[in-house]
Amino acid sequence: MRREHVVGPPTRHHPREARDYEPGRFLKEFPLHTVIREDGTADPDEVVLPDAEALRLYRWMVLNRALDERMITLQRQGRIGFYIGSIGEEATVLGTAAAMDERDWIYPCYREHGAALLRGMPLVTFVCDLFGNGGDAMKGRQMPCHEAWRPGRFTSISSPIATQVSQAMGGAWAAKLKGEEMVAITYFGEGATSAHDFHTGLNFAAVRKIPVVFVCRNNGWAISVPRERQTASETIAQKAIAYGMRGERVDGNDLLAVYAATRRARARAAAGEGPTLLECVTYRIEGHSTSDDPRAYRPAELVEPWKRKDPILRMRRYLSKRGALDEAQDAALRDEVREQIQQALKEAEAFPAKPPIETLFADVYEEPLWQQREQLAEIEAAVAADPRAANPRHSDA
16 A cells, blocks of 8 residues: 655654753753862872872973063064964963874864974974974974974964864774774864864764864964854863763863873773863963964953963962972973073074075985976076075065
């Protein structure tokens, strides 16, 4: 008997609307996890690092801050063209990176310079990247702050928003298929959660239980767009629910809290339990980059409360309370990192101003194609005839 499709009466069931949700529900469901209190004391059950390791990471935070400040000055002096730093976000960058194993791969956004250095990238190599000179590991092909460090399993940086999210998922998936014990960690701002790569990466990772830790640096601003105009969600962590994965929300200015949450996420991933979306709540104190002036869109009074939550100040109070750091030791440490940066600058400026011309075609193929060899010969002949051809921006022609 043939069945006819019958259109029935309208159902009384309606999808839930946003107004049906209790305001604050997800703030309760995803509480902000904190370890270090404002006075410098900490929850004794949550102290996961010995003092020596906490002090080591504090030093990296101080170096990261001093490096950012020095490089911003260099950009203002016209010695480098561009810089993008992480002032105020050092605990998120270094706490997460330190919690991963050396065999894990890092898929950075563009503020994780501290993680690259933690993974062994020489400071002078990082500075050479900013100059694009003869010591630049990227051979002058990338814009500044787009470093990569293969020995430290720190992948190259892409300028488009959120592309690293799907790349991290793909890298970890490949490792899983090959039976390698590796967990990937990737970073992005809250603005990236609006991009399709975010949704693609999280969906695939959850469906196939791929070992990835997704770290959202919720720093309040996507250049000039405030967080509340990027998403209507109360938290970023709650977006994990839609993909069927774990989500955690942590105080991104608290190094110990960030470290502990990342260790938990890594352990779950390594145990085959799949990915975690980790929301680190922090704040961008400076502009998005040296090409941005936040005074055009952000009142100064919004920044002041966050300066009192400075992650370095907080960690210093913690170490001081534990007797692991006093004022003299802290002053000596700061002098030491400034000298380290100055020495790296001196070494970087001793390199040739540009990479050799032949590196234009290096690393593209195992051996240069005949077309590349011909093009290189043409370039070398042009430069031999007129050296100004090597620098057309400053040519008088």
